[in-house]
Amino acid sequence: MTARIALKSDVLIVGAGIAGCATALQLARRGKLVTLIERDQAGIRASGVNFGGVRQNGRDLRELPIAMRARAMWDELPGLIGFDGEFRATGNLRLASDEERVAQLDRFFTAATEQGLGLVRLDRAELKARYPWLSDRPIRGVLCPSDGHANPRLVGPAFAFAAQEAGATLIEHTEILEGWYANGAFHLRAADNRTFAAPMLVNCAGAWAGKIAGWFDEPVTLAPEIPQVQVTEPLPYRIEPVLGVMGGDFYLRQTFRGNILFGSGQGRATPDALRSRPLPETMRRGAEIAIAFIPHLAHVPIIRAWTGVDGDTSDGVCVLGPSETHPGLFHAFGFNGHGFLLGPAVGAVIAELILGGKTSTDIAGLGIGRFRPARKASAAPARGQHPDEERDASPEQNGAQNADRGSIGMERNEQAAGAHQRAEHGQDR
Amino acid sequence: MAGSPARILIIGAGPAGLRAAEMLAEAGCSPILIDEAPRVGGQIYRQPPRVPGFTRTASELYGAAADRARDLFVTFDRIRQRIDYRPSSLVYDLIDNRAIVASEGKSEEIAFDAMILATGAMDRIIPAPGWTLPGVYTLGAAQIALKHQGCAIGKRIAFVGGGPLLLLAAHQYAKAGAVPAAIVLPSRFESLAAAGLRLLPMPRELSSGLLWLLDLKRRGVPVLFGHRLVKVKGAESVTGIIAERAGRQRVIACDAVALGYGLRSETQLADLAGIRFVFDAERRQWLPETDPLGRAAGRKDIYLAGDGAGILGADAAEARGRLAAHALMTDLGIAHERYRPKPDKTAVACAERLQAAMRAAFDPPADLVTAIPDETILCRCERILAGELRALAGLLGAREVNRAKSFSRIGMGRCQGRLCGHAAAEILAGKLGISLDSVGRLRGQPPIKPVIVSTVAERKA
Ligand SMILES: Cc1cc2nc3c(=O)[nH]c(=O)nc-3n(C[C@H](O)[C@H](O)[C@H](O)COP(=O)(O)OP(=O)(O)OC[C@H]3O[C@@H](n4cnc5c(N)ncnc54)[C@H](O)[C@@H]3O)c2cc1C
Ligand SMILES: Cc1cc2nc3c(=O)[nH]c(=O)nc-3n(C[C@H](O)[C@H](O)[C@H](O)COP(=O)(O)OP(=O)(O)OC[C@H]3O[C@@H](n4cnc5c(N)ncnc54)[C@H](O)[C@@H]3O)c2cc1C
Numbered sequence: 008m009t010a011r012i013a014l015k016s017d018v019l020i021v022g023a024g025i026a027g028c029a030t031a032l033q034l035a036r037r038g039k040l041v042t043l044i045e046r047d048q049a050g051i052r053a054s055g056v057n058f059g060g061v062r063q064n065g066r067d068l069r070e071l072p073i074a075m076r077a078r079a080m081w082d083e084l085p086g087l088i089g090f091d092g093e094f095r096a097t098g099n100l101r102l103a104s105d106e107e108r109v110a111q112l113d114r115f116f117t118a119a120t121e122q123g124l125g126l127v128r129l130d131r132a133e134l135k136a137r138y139p140w141l142s143d144r145p146i147r148g149v150l151c152p153s154d155g156h157a158n159p160r161l162v163g164p165a166f167a168f169a170a171q172e173a174g175a176t177l178i179e180h181t182e183i184l185e186g187w188y189a190n191g192a193f194h195l196r197a198a199d200n201r202t203f204a205a206p207m208l209v210n211c212a213g214a215w216a217g218k219i220a221g222w223f224d225e226p227v228t229l230a231p232e233i234p235q236v237q238v239t240e241p242l243p244y245r246i247e248p249v250l251g252v253m254g255g256d257f258y259l260r261q262t263f264r265g266n267i268l269f270g271s272g273q274g275r276a277t278p279d280a281l282r283s284r285p286l287p288e289t290m291r292r293g294a295e296i297a298i299a300f301i302p303h304l305a306h307v308p309i310i311r312a313w314t315g316v317d318g319d320t321s322d323g324v325c326v327l328g329p330s331e332t333h334p335g336l337f338h339a340f341g342f343n344g345h346g347f348l349l350g351p352a353v354g355a356v357i358a359e360l361i362l363g364g365k366t367s368t369d370i371a372g373l374g375i376g377r378f379r380p381a382r383k384a385s386a387a388p389a390r391g392q393h394p395d396e397e398r399d400a401s402p403e404q405n406g407a408q409n410a411d412r413g414s415i416g417m418e419r420n421e422q423a424a425g426a427h428q429r430a431e432h433g434q435d436r
Numbered sequence: 437m438a439g440s441p442a443r444i445l446i447i448g449a450g451p452a453g454l455r456a457a458e459m460l461a462e463a464g465c466s467p468i469l470i471d472e473a474p475r476v477g478g479q480i481y482r483q484p485p486r487v488p489g490f491t492r493t494a495s496e497l498y499g500a501a502a503d504r505a506r507d508l509f510v511t512f513d514r515i516r517q518r519i520d521y522r523p524s525s526l527v528y529d530l531i532d533n534r535a536i537v538a539s540e541g542k543s544e545e546i547a548f549d550a551m552i553l554a555t556g557a558m559d560r561i562i563p564a565p566g567w568t569l570p571g572v573y574t575l576g577a578a579q580i581a582l583k584h585q586g587c588a589i590g591k592r593i594a595f596v597g598g599g600p601l602l603l604l605a606a607h608q609y610a611k612a613g614a615v616p617a618a619i620v621l622p623s624r625f626e627s628l629a630a631a632g633l634r635l636l637p638m639p640r641e642l643s644s645g646l647l648w649l650l651d652l653k654r655r656g657v658p659v660l661f662g663h664r665l666v667k668v669k670g671a672e673s674v675t676g677i678i679a680e681r682a683g684r685q686r687v688i689a690c691d692a693v694a695l696g697y698g699l700r701s702e703t704q705l706a707d708l709a710g711i712r713f714v715f716d717a718e719r720r721q722w723l724p725e726t727d728p729l730g731r732a733a734g735r736k737d738i739y740l741a742g743d744g745a746g747i748l749g750a751d752a753a754e755a756r757g758r759l760a761a762h763a764l765m766t767d768l769g770i771a772h773e774r775y776r777p778k779p780d781k782t783a784v785a786c787a788e789r790l791q792a793a794m795r796a797a798f799d800p801p802a803d804l805v806t807a808i809p810d811e812t813i814l815c816r817c818e819r820i821l822a823g824e825l826r827a828l829a830g831l832l833g834a835r836e837v838n839r840a841k842s843f844s845r846i847g848m849g850r851c852q853g854r855l856c857g858h859a860a861a862e863i864l865a866g867k868l869g870i871s872l873d874s875v876g877r878l879r880g881q882p883p884i885k886p887v888i889v890s891t892v893a894e895r896k897a
Binding site for chain 2: 048049051055160161164179239240284285286287290291294295297298304305306307308309310311312313
């Protein structure tokens with residue numbers, strides 16, 4: 008029964024995270040027959056467990072155009088999904104505490120301002136005056152007042168809900184194991200042996216998407232990105248902006264209920280990336296940094312920690328756009344631990360590409376082609392700023408860390424290629 | 437040299453953990469014994485703080501169980517120098533072969549080759565309107581106040597719920613001079629009497645239960661069988677309760693309520709350790725799976741003992757502590773000749789029968805939880821109403837407790853659902869008309885109990 012409906016679809020989407028659900032919604036709204044296939048449940052993976060930061064501030068400049076489009080869409084969520092996602096524009100404040108990071112932050116400030124992003128630069132005294140709870144550590148801040156935070160536990164599922172209301176078919180608990188192109192259609196085979204076919208396919212499989220791209224001759228090696236977040240007991244609401252520390256791999260926000268969430272470093276995942284858990288050393292490091300930047304936090308109880316898994320590309324920027332090998336195939340993955348903000352716009356951009364063959368958003372730097380083996384050496388541009396997962400690691404450490412973390416569901420030779428890419432990237436920094 | 441260089445960790449210094457420590461110490465091992473409490477004894481033999489001038493005898497504190505308590509403390513004093521005892525130390529995370537421990541405002545990582553988890557139990561709570569008012573305590577907390585601090589939770593206390601502990605605690609309070617306002621049990625007198633018959637072969641247990649009941653009757657305490665708690669009354673704090681039987685309501689004036697419907701195993705650490713869980717249909721709880729000696733399923737180096745591996749009571753906890761230590765030493769090839777497991781296995785089997793009878797006597801009717809009114813606060817940490825959970829049931833796949841938690845925040849507060857999790861699962865299953873096991877179980881997350889940021893940050897040298 009379901010299989011028959013699925014066969015009639017115009018577009019198949021693998022992965023019901025925020026990217027897949029937003030894509031399904033946009034396409035269904037425009038009359039496309041969409042089948043959205045999800046291994047687990049809609050919005051239960053990265054999209055449902057993330058830190059909730061809605062942030063343009065500090066983005067890699069290649070992602071800034073789609074980030075700004077996405078940000079505008081967060082204001083329109085009530086019209087799009089029938090609820091505001093608990094999004095509030097409380098601002099995002101990026102902090103730097105050494106000269107090198109200050110220079111980096113200033114460069115971002117100049118470049119992003121040129122692209123039209125509204126930012127406010129703050130020196131140490133201004134930081135102190137505005138945010139008396141901050142320690143003396145930060146010497147520069149850049150505030151993006153239009154940024155903020157939302158509730159990830161509800162946003163992804165709300166997109167899935169809205170997509171279904173608009174006519175998309177959501178098939179949960181169905182893992183796709185195999186995909187191929189034949190007779191003018193993309194075919195997918197699920198673990199229970201059902202097959203699905205349609206003339207178009209969108210790969211929104213999150214941390215697991217690299218393998219799917221590989222089925223269509225354009226593999227991308229994704230390293231697991233396993234951010235770890237801690238949450239405290241509720242306190243009186245004081246900390247308005249979402250904080251991010253440049254190069255320190257630290258971010259923090261307070262919910263309106265009063266709980267303080269802070270993240271830093273990585274947890275641990277099984278090799279298939281299906282299960283992950285927090286690490287005590289990561290929690291300790293996060294606690295140290297939290298106290299260093301907000302001394303009063305020393306006395307607050309942590310009540311819980313969690314992790315989730317996203318996919319890291321080797322250059323820190325997502326893959327978004329058409330396939331270079333198969334017309335009708337589109338990719339949206341590799342969000343490097345900051346794809347929550349992008350979600351709504353990912354859906355809009357992919358829908359434009361599918362329906363009209365082009366998009367009004369500049370996604371030039373995001374194509375999958377940059378990972379094609381032949382062009383590998385020259386194509387990867389310098390890694391810009393994407394501070395949520397930036398690590399203070401020397402190239403050697405970086406390589407070791409990545410080798411340790413491995414890659415998700417990749418064959419050994421692909422893994423080797425990935426390690427090679429990352430090594431090159433390490434030299435870039 | 438006797439013993440073994442293996443690093444053996446015991447978590448929990450209640451009857452189970454202490455007996456395990458004794459076995460290991462006698463065999464020449466020197467286990468590390470960790471407990472969150474400042475003194476040994478666990479829940480049942482909890483000791484008052486060491487304060488000059490504040491002394492109470494074992495019989496004052498533990499009544500009929502005083503001999504067992506004394507014996508346990510003597511044992512502890514004997515092995516004290518041969519083990520590495522760490523009081524006031526909370527194990528808040530467990531990963532691979534590392535226990536993460538908070539004590540004195542610092543964190544420490546303790547590696548182990550083998551571990552015995554003897555983490556005990558806590559109260560099973562069924563929420564009712566008003567249960568979050570100041571003056572309502574869990575039964576366990578009420579008992580701890582008495583045993584540990586030597587103070588009562590109120591002057592006129594209503595004891596509501598079930599389990600032998602309810603009668604025992606009420607009896608202990610009465611003896612200490614705080615005569616209860618009433619005992620309110622949803623179970624009917626007939627089921628208690630039937631269970632009593634099953635206990636005829638266990639005269640000690642039967643007579644102590646009867647003794648507590650008769651003592652309460654003698655002191656004029658109303659014992660209301662077959663009554664449900666309708667609500668706890670009060671504006672600022674408890675002023676009374678309303679109990680109901682067959683549509684007839686009764687108001688009981690009181691200034692405190694001790695609430696508990698039996699016990700539930702504390703299993704968070706077992707969960708973090710990756711031990712396999714199975715659904716125990718009798719106890720209606722997911723429990724870590726073990727073999728009869730306590731070897732954990734899915735972890736070769738971990739053993740479980742005592743009420744943390746399914747409620748069997750204090751005497752069985754001692755037996756299970758020894759059995760687990762025996763299994764551990766056998767597996768590690770540590771010589772320990774004198775011990776014969778047979779009597780302890782018999783004691784455990786006997787406790788199984790006793791517990792089955794207790795469940796028959798005291799288990800609340802299934803609809804007691806599922807019928808909680810919508811306006812009842814279900815999750816007290818996050819103030820989520822039962823009705824909010826019901827509204828979410830079924831919505832976009834909230835057919836599973838973790839999904840329901842994600843949508844509703846139930847179990848996201850400081851207790852991580854240890855208190856409300858089971859009621860939430862029952863309500864979800866009841867609303868969806870599916871079995872309790874099919875809604876799954878809340879996953880444990882570190883830290884299993886709140887730990888302050890500076891304690892996490894600071895490493896013990
Ligand atoms: C702890 C954490 C904190 C984060 N914090 C932030 C933040 O503050 N701000 C921000 O912008 N971003 C943040 N992110 C990143 C953000 O959550 C992700 O980038 C974003 O959710 C990615 O969405 P997605 O739809 O691509 O992935 P997912 O939500 O992971 O969805 C992919 C889906 O594909 C399914 N799937 C995969 N393979 C198959 C298959 N073969 N068959 C069927 N289904 C399949 C998966 O089950 C999954 O549901 C964070 C991530 C984590 C883990
Ligand atoms: C509050 C309460 C009162 C009770 N009173 C009685 C009674 O009066 N009579 C009776 O027959 N039964 C009583 N019981 C039942 C009781 O569970 C058993 O009879 C008996 O105590 C079980 O022994 P145990 O060794 O398995 O666990 P416990 O005696 O519960 O001992 C477990 C120990 O582990 C420690 N612990 C648990 N988790 C951690 C951690 N993460 N880190 C460090 N330490 C940890 C606890 O502090 C505790 O001391 C009571 C139960 C409770 C919950």
